[in-house]
Amino acid sequence: GENVEQHPSTLSVQEGDSAVIKCTYSDSASNYFPWYKQELGKGPQLIIDIRSNVGEKKDQRIAVTLNKTAKHFSLHITETQPEDSAVYFCAASNEGSARQLTFGSGTQLTVLP
Amino acid sequence: GAVVSQHPSWVICKSGTSVKIECRSLDFQATTMFWYRQFPKQSLMLMATSNEGSKATYEQGVEKDKFLINHASLTLSTLTVTSAHPEDSSFYICSARDSSVKHGYTFGSGTRLTVV
Numbered sequence: 505g506e507n508v509e510q511h512p513s514t515l516s517v518q519e520g521d522s523a524v525i526k527c528t529y530s531d532s533a534s535n536y537f538p539w540y541k542q543e544l545g546k547g548p549q550l551i552i553d554i555r556s557n558v559g560e561k562k563d564q565r566i567a568v569t570l571n572k573t574a575k576h577f578s579l580h581i582t583e584t585q586p587e588d589s590a591v592y593f594c595a596a597s598n599e600g601s602a603r604q605l606t607f608g609s610g611t612q613l614t615v616l617p
Numbered sequence: 618g619a620v621v622s623q624h625p626s627w628v629i630c631k632s633g634t635s636v637k638i639e640c641r642s643l644d645f646q647a648t649t650m651f652w653y654r655q656f657p658k659q660s661l662m663l664m665a666t667s668n669e670g671s672k673a674t675y676e677q678g679v680e681k682d683k684f685l686i687n688h689a690s691l692t693l694s695t696l697t698v699t700s701a702h703p704e705d706s707s708f709y710i711c712s713a714r715d716s717s718v719k720h721g722y723t724f725g726s727g728t729r730l731t732v733v
Contacts, residue, residue, distance in 0.1 A: 536721065538721055538722070540724070545708075545727070545729065546726055546727060547623070547710050547724040547725050547726045547727040548661070548710070548724045549724070550721060550723075550724075593660060597722075604651050604663050604666055605651075605663075605712070605722055607660045607661050608660065609659075609660045610658075610659075610660050612658075
């Protein structure tokens, strides 16, 4: 089955700096890679996703890059703000087969004011 | 966008009793629903996958007789924790997928279960 590894487990940045979280996956059949933000006591919220037919996607301060050859994808948050502090999870799945998401282990991001 | 409503958001129950958690897709038909369990500071662990009208598929190590899943309609799935024990205390999260559109997976807000 799919295995997703995520690094780092914790990340502290100064407000205004950029944050980068990286994930690798094992199953070359995976074609959908979402990123979720989870605040304490709440369910995960989708912040951005990318499919295997593109290499990069951007939405305001958030961007995701995908390298299919190397089987890794990254989340980039620019101009970080204190409200970006949360746990971020990457995930992977094969949409065509309706397989479930396989999650990374999560990254606790802390943005210091 | 797609919305999944999960209730209750938290529940406290006594050991030996059963607790039901509901997960509803509000504006789409959820052909597949997933139930996850999350311990503090850990990732989401898939418990089971359910397709409307059929039996749920449980992940290895998850007791199907303890965690009863019903997906009787395209908008509602329920997870019942039977004969709950303190070790069942956890954060339970549902997710729904609408295969008619490429919308990914929508998560509920989670249920904090505490068994005393």
